[in-house]
Amino acid sequence: MAEAASRLRERGVTKIHGIGAPGGRDETPWIGPDGQVMRRLELHLTYTCPERCAFCSEAHRMSRFKAFPVTFGRVASVLRTHASRGVRALHITGGEPTIHPRFLDTLKLARKLGMRTSVGTIGTMLQRPAFAAEVLPFLDEALFSLHGPTAELHDELAGRPGSFDQVTAAIRTCRSLDPEFGAFVNTVLCRRNLDALPDTLRLADSLGASLIIVSNTTPEGDGYDRFDELAPRLDELTAAMAALPTDELKATLRIFGVPMCLLGEHAMLSNDMHWDPRVTVEWASKPGKVVFDDFFNWNPGRKRVHVEACASCSRKGLCQGVWDRYAELWPVDALQAKP
Ligand code: SF4
Known part of the structure; x- marks a missing residue:
């Protein structure tokens, strides 16, 4: 118990009681350094993906851990532990989570434990009406990856022909099966698709996305290895943000990593102000072993x-600043402190 408590304190979990206490599951909420209550769980369900996105932040973990499947027994244990601690929202991520053989069972168990459910996907299985019809009753939201307004651009960035048709079909399928379904879009911003951003947003909006997240290339995985080639420079980001077609969009817009x-005038769209604490559960390397860790x-x-x-x-x-890798590589003169 002392070892577990010490491990969690190192991560900033400040109020913990009875870790591993005999006689049942501890139900004390995870409480953060500023008194925040942890409500959101991000679960990496698989380390396999049919796409090869140029900026994949998970690329390193996928190659390191693809030989370690996530079993449903492990998933069930994670869900029960965090549900008992007050976690009320599950976001399933990957790899491509919809291809996991127990994806539906994971959603069903999360719902049974009182959690809202969402998935980050490029639409691999949700494009299939029969699959979507089975899954949607247990799924509140899906965050679809859409990286350009045309098949040519999206497929180039996703690394697979047919990817654009797949993800747009998945959004349409979910929306037609359930017009109230929470269809969200995540578009990763890089130098290659920067000029196309307004049209990508218009397309996502026309497909019925109620939330669109624009995510600046993260220096992680392939995004780190190819940061020089991919990362928009600060002056390019400034121009792209000034050209956001916000007046045309019905969807809520959020900007991540900028x-x-x-x-400019869109400062209130920063995702830094619309972010919930989260516990991420994924494989991690420890000396001599691999563990599914929090x-x-x-x-x-x-x-x-x-x-x-x-x-x-x-x-x-409020603002979390600039990517650490960006500040290492390039001037940051374009940053303008607000008095
Ligand atoms: S200058 Fe202010 S707004 Fe700009 S990156 Fe720094 S903290 Fe954020």
Whole structure:
């Protein structure tokens, strides 16, 4: 018990009681350093994916852990533990989670434990009406990956011909089966699709997405290895944010991984202000072994840093700054502290 408690304190989980206490499951909520209650679980259900996205943040983990399937027994244990601690929302991620043979069972168990359910997907299985019809009664939301407004651009970035048709078909299928379904879109922003962003947003909106997240290339996995080639420079981001067609969109828009000072009049769209603490459960390497481990994130600042310009910025408490890798590689003069 002492060892488990110490391990969690190292991760910033400040109020913990009775870890591993005999006589049943502990039901004390996970409480963060500023008193936040952990409500969201992100579960990596698989390390396999049919696509090869240019900026895949999971590429390293997928090659390292693809020989370690996530069994349903392990999933059930994770869900029960976190449900008993007050976690009320499950987001399933991967790889491509819909291809996991127990994907539906995972959703059913999460619902039974009182959780809302969502999945991050490129539509591999949800494009199939029969599969979607079976799954949707247990799925509240899906975050579909759409990286361009045309098959040519999206397929180039996803690394597989047919990917665009697949994901757009999946969104249409889910929306036609359930017009109230929470169809969301995530579009990863890189130098290759920057100019096409307004049209990507218009397409996602026309497909019925109620939430669109624009995610700046994250320096992780292939996104790290190819950061020089992929990462939009700050002046390019500033221009792209100024061209957002917000007046045309019915969908709610959120911008992830972009410093707030580059968002201009759209600063309030920053995902830094619309972010929930989350515990991520995934395979991790430990000395001599691989473990399915919990990682507690209490703020959205992962891989972001404040630089000199941020010191006097009145938004420093809200904005998480610029990618650490960006600040290592390139000038950050375009950042403008807000008085
Ligand atoms: S100056 Fe720094 S803290 Fe302020 S908005 Fe820009 S990146 Fe964020």
